[in-house]
Amino acid sequence: MLINVATLAQEPIGASRRYYAEHESVSVPDAGFEQVITGPIRLIRSERGILVTASLDLEPVGLVCDRCLEAFEWPVHIEFDEEYVIARDPTTGYRIETDEDDFTVDGSWHLDLSEAVRQYEESALPIQSICRPDCRGLCPTCGQNLNEGTCGCAVGTDHRWNALASLAERLRDGDEEEHDGAPEA
Ligand SMILES: [Zn+2]
Numbered sequence: 001m002l003i004n005v006a007t008l009a010q011e012p013i014g015a016s017r018r019y020y021a022e023h024e025s026v027s028v029p030d031a032g033f034e035q036v037i038t039g040p041i042r043l044i045r046s047e048r049g050i051l052v053t054a055s056l057d058l059e060p061v062g063l064v065c066d067r068c069l070e071a072f073e074w075p076v077h078i079e080f081d082e083e084y085v086i087a088r089d090p091t092t093g094y095r096i097e098t099d100e101d102d103f104t105v106d107g108s109w110h111l112d113l114s115e116a117v118r119q120y121e122e123s124a125l126p127i128q129s130i131c132r133p134d135c136r137g138l139c140p141t142c143g144q145n146l147n148e149g150t151c152g153c154a155v156g157t158d159h160r161w162n163a164l165a166s167l168a169e170r171l172r173d174g175d176e177e178e179h180d181g182a183p184e185a
């Protein structure tokens with residue numbers, strides 16, 4: 001989504017505009033990123049450029065659960081304040097120093113929200129993808145999705161301990177030829 005700030009850029013510090021993005025597309029082709037944003041955007045003329053304050057709902061992101069490996073959708077809401085630096089002041093012609101990390105207003109007075117949305121979406125995604133807090137995951141022995149039913153592999157046993165027990169069993173089996181398979185207490 002490109003916003004033209006040619007007029008606002010010539011106004012005094014503190015001048016502002018309000019927009020509402022209604023299913024506007026944003027994309028960062030180099031990163032293979034595409035999204036659709038909805039929500040209010042406020043622009044305020046700052047000393048170095050334009051301060052953007054946004055509160056946006058994005059399309060849900062498709063993730064795969066780390067526990068049960070099922071696909072699920074994660075709703076994303078992002079809020080941010082970011083200053084878009086104007087590299088050359090429109091009234092004085094004075095060149096403003098910019099860092100590589102700065103968001104900037106381009107030479108034709110457009111401000112592009114795409115990269116900011118991409119970065120804030122990335123930080124809004126969970127570190128661990130879990131489809132729901134009580135996801136029971138897969139049985140480590142037979143692979144049954146335990147959200148869909150039990151498998152009878154380890155009745156009355158916590159599956160995480162069952163996985164450890166079977167690992168311990170395999171390690172012991174490496175040492176001894178004869179083994180009854182029962183985990184030791
Ligand atoms: Zn899951």
Ligand SMILES: [Zn+2]
Nearest residue numbers: 139142151153
């Ligand atoms: Zn099982």
